[in-house]
Amino acid sequence: MNAHHLISLQLPPMPYYICTGLTTLRPGEQHPSRRNLGLFDLLWVVRGVLYIGEDERQWEVAEGQTLLLVPDRYHYAVRPCDTETVFYWVHFAYTGEWSQETDPAAFPPSPVRQTWANPYTVRLRQYAAPADTALGERHLHKLLHLSEEIRSAAYWSEQQLFMELLRLLEEGQAENAESPSRKLAEKTESYLRQHYHADVTNQSLAAALHFHPNYIVRSMKEIYHCTPMEYLHQYRLEQAKLLLIKTEWPIARIAERVGFHYAPYFSSCFKQYAGVTPLRFRKQYSL
Incomplete structure (x- = not known):
């Protein structure tokens, strides 16, 4: 068969x-x-x-x-x-x-x-x-x-x-x-996880991966059901969760470490994503 x-x-x-x-x-x-x-x-x-x-x-x-x-x-x-x-x-x-x-x-x-x-x-x-x-x-x-x-x-x-x-x-x-789209999407994901703390744009991503930005976006949507920038945003906030639990760093330092240059904007994004503020999230796992 x-x-x-x-x-x-x-x-x-x-x-x-x-x-x-x-x-x-x-x-x-x-x-x-x-x-x-x-x-x-x-x-x-x-x-x-x-x-x-x-x-x-x-x-x-x-x-x-x-x-x-x-x-x-x-x-x-x-x-x-x-x-x-x-x-x-x-x-x-x-x-x-x-x-x-x-x-x-x-x-x-x-x-x-x-x-x-x-x-x-x-x-x-x-x-x-x-x-x-x-x-x-x-x-x-x-x-x-x-x-x-x-x-x-x-x-x-x-x-x-x-x-x-x-x-x-x-x-x-x-x-x-594996389709070409999947290979590119997985390569894109790997790059985003390695460089999430840096300033990444669709243009810099295209230059690094040597593909047209529209093709990268289509591949990510097909495999991950989100754009590269949406994936990057979620991954940064997931890494922020980890730092909130594993460190005593102030919120501003964590925000900067995961790629946010403005702490209040980071806190707003985090609350929208996790349902609680960064400080409330940290307290959930504190004595």
């Missing part, structure tokens, strides 16, 4: 590794049918071809290809294997919000990063051919052998290797699926 389905996991929480196995199917044997497993099941074929379906979709997963089966579907063998087929399988749990899109470019909008949050969305092609199969298979081999170790010694290595495996899968997806 040629449709590219994208699995998106919104973090936190983090995906949680359960176990890894290695299965060999002889010619004529097939993958078992299951319904509502309750776990994500990552299949990584290292030899042969696995014929498998999920509800109305069907795949031929060949050597060097992966398939991510989702928890709440019906999984079944489309037909028996023609040749000896060897594949790793990885079960992992995820209790957060996840979604499935048919268009890899149809990412959900990215939020403005809040002071007490570090949101991220892991995006994985459901059916993929990772670029670095050798590294992925080394991770899987190690995970398989860690299952034989003492639990207290193996646990952290298992979780770390699993995260490296997800990162490897996401890197391959990101290289192929």
Whole structure:
């Protein structure tokens, strides 16, 4: 099947590794049918071809290809294997919000990063051919052998290797699926977070990123649902929240540190944004 389905996991929480196995199917044997497993099941074929379906979709997963089966579907063998087929399988749990899109470019909008949050969305092609199969298979081999170790010694290595495996899968997806607008919007966000305390304008941003300011604005609106200056304004106020709690600095110093040159204007913007004055916000977290 040629449709590219994208699995998106919104973090936190983090995906949680359960176990890894290695299965060999002889010619004529097939993958078992299951319904509502309750776990994500990552299949990584290292030899042969696995014929498998999920509800109305069907795949031929060949050597060097992966398939991510989702928890709440019906999984079944489309037909028996023609040749000896060897594949790793990885079960992992995820209790957060996840979604499935048919268009890899149809990412959900990215939020403005809040002071007490570090949101991220892991995006994985459901059916993929990772670029670095050798590294992925080394991770899987190690995970398989860690299952034989003492639990207290193996646990952290298992979780770390699993995260490296997800990162490897996401890197391959990101290289192929990210739109030019998303790449520019994320580059713009990174620049704004690095220079939020300075005088940033649409013109200086365009000069720094080497793109027309109108294109930068359109990209930010598409991905973050706000203009660069709106993002900058919110990010400055979020950083002000952090400084109000983590320092004893006077309001005027905080205002200047986050890019406001006039303290009363900063206080007015902060109250409009947070619902309370900067001093009231600080007192909420003071003894």
